[in-house]
Amino acid sequence: MNHLHRELAEFIDQGVIPPYQYSYPPRSTYRPLDEGAWNARDIWAKDLDSYQVPELNLYLHVPFCRYKCGFCNLYTVISTDRDLYDAYTDALCTQLRDHAEVIRARRLRTVYIGGGTPALLSTRHFEQIFRTLGEIYPNWRSTVEEVALEATPDSIVADPDGFGRLLDLGLTRANIGIQSLVPKEIREAGRGQASEDVIRQAIAIVQERGLPDLSTDLIMGFAGQTPQTWRRSVDELARLAPTTVSTYFLTVRPDAWFSRTGSYQYMWKPELYERYEYARQVFTDHGYVQEGSVRYKKPGRGGYAQKVLTFHGVPLLGLGVGARSYTSVLDYMTGSVKPSLAEVGDYITKAREHRLTPTTGFVLTPEEIVRKRLVLDTFDLDLAELDRFGLDAIADEVDAVLDAAESNRLVHRVGARRIQLTPKGFKYRDILSWMFYSDHVKKLDREYYEGLHHANARARQNMGTPVRITGIATSQGTT
Numbered sequence: 001m002n003h004l005h006r007e008l009a010e011f012i013d014q015g016v017i018p019p020y021q022y023s024y025p026p027r028s029t030y031r032p033l034d035e036g037a038w039n040a041r042d043i044w045a046k047d048l049d050s051y052q053v054p055e056l057n058l059y060l061h062v063p064f065c066r067y068k069c070g071f072c073n074l075y076t077v078i079s080t081d082r083d084l085y086d087a088y089t090d091a092l093c094t095q096l097r098d099h100a101e102v103i104r105a106r107r108l109r110t111v112y113i114g115g116g117t118p119a120l121l122s123t124r125h126f127e128q129i130f131r132t133l134g135e136i137y138p139n140w141r142s143t144v145e146e147v148a149l150e151a152t153p154d155s156i157v158a159d160p161d162g163f164g165r166l167l168d169l170g171l172t173r174a175n176i177g178i179q180s181l182v183p184k185e186i187r188e189a190g191r192g193q194a195s196e197d198v199i200r201q202a203i204a205i206v207q208e209r210g211l212p213d214l215s216t217d218l219i220m221g222f223a224g225q226t227p228q229t230w231r232r233s234v235d236e237l238a239r240l241a242p243t244t245v246s247t248y249f250l251t252v253r254p255d256a257w258f259s260r261t262g263s264y265q266y267m268w269k270p271e272l273y274e275r276y277e278y279a280r281q282v283f284t285d286h287g288y289v290q291e292g293s294v295r296y297k298k299p300g301r302g303g304y305a306q307k308v309l310t311f312h313g314v315p316l317l318g319l320g321v322g323a324r325s326y327t328s329v330l331d332y333m334t335g336s337v338k339p340s341l342a343e344v345g346d347y348i349t350k351a352r353e354h355r356l357t358p359t360t361g362f363v364l365t366p367e368e369i370v371r372k373r374l375v376l377d378t379f380d381l382d383l384a385e386l387d388r389f390g391l392d393a394i395a396d397e398v399d400a401v402l403d404a405a406e407s408n409r410l411v412h413r414v415g416a417r418r419i420q421l422t423p424k425g426f427k428y429r430d431i432l433s434w435m436f437y438s439d440h441v442k443k444l445d446r447e448y449y450e451g452l453h454h455a456n457a458r459a460r461q462n463m464g465t466p467v468r469i470t471g472i473a474t475s476q477g478t479t
Helices: 003-014 040-048 082-098 100-104 123-136 153-158 160-168 183-188 196-209 227-240 272-285 305-311 341-352 366-376 383-389 391-407 423-427 429-434 439-455 457-463
Strands: 055-062 107-115 146-151 173-179 213-220 244-249 295-297 316-319 330-333 360-363 380-382 411-414 418-421
Touching (some): 082 100, 100 123, 107 123, 107 305, 153 173, 160 196, 213 227, 227 244, 272 295, 366 391, 366 429
Parallel strands (some): 213 244
Antiparallel strands (some): 411 418
């Protein structure tokens, strides 16, 4: 038994829960780029050389929220200023036009409008966005298989007719964050405006309007949550029958409010894996299939196409302040990783003047391209796809991790070089993914979050020295 086999087995036995791996390298590794060193046209031209069948995911970020959830560390700002919404939509459409060449050079597969709470925008804002997209890519509705939007239950209940007009514009999926169906847990999450009754009303409105794919989520690990309250949320959500369900382990970060309350620690609770098992059993019993480590879908209806395609290596163009773009050259943002209304204003000004450039990011080497696919895409991956990016350079390391994963029954080997996760592999996928991280990425991630922790006096008072603040390793580099 080699040391990686033992190490992986120990992580599983300990019930270690790393953060959900939905991007690599994570945003925490982004650093300021040299001014003028990068421009979007060159980045995307180089990226195009890496793909034989050019495809594209489009992500449009709307950073506005009415309130901030206690667990959220995404790029969001609190604002209900309608004039600001107008100016921001104008800026987003200007940025879309400025990227017309990038979009036209590829087959557009998905459009996702995320946030924040994009549903705060008016119908005319969405009409403007879709009209602009039609100007630069007239056939987009023929090629795009998913048009998705993030919303809150209260935003839908407040304007059901407005939501219906979005369906008329071509919306195919809505992600409605609910987190729990237990009143105390909803309040704990900071979602007091979305009571359990509002959640039920929102789901009913969406289903009555005939949305093809309703995506909802639940979170394991809120303070005060018990196995009984978790089962209550899972059971009711299964009865409400959305087409897609995600179940997330709660991850507390130093830049989220929960780090300041004294009710949470950075250390994860191994018993949450029992809640994972309960949810998996209930949802599969209700006819769902597991699409990813956190996600279940109704066959033929549900799912999250943009995420699946991104994991498979299809690049993503992110527009809007705080949006991330994923290429084979550079993962980047226009703006910093720390949101502010001042930066939103700066984005609007620069977009209007066509002066937006990548300002923060991570330069991808061939090795990191290979690691990105391994971190994200072990659900079903042909390793031969990675040969042209230089898999040979780290082949010994990759083989050792995969051998350890196979011996711990996390992966199947299918044919010569294809790997697929087993059911156990789905459960512990984030542990396996972390083992493919480069030392460089781990170091940057740790430095970022430990820096935030150091600057957060209340978190330091409540939590002391950060333990397992990042991935699997502690600040001292042990597990």
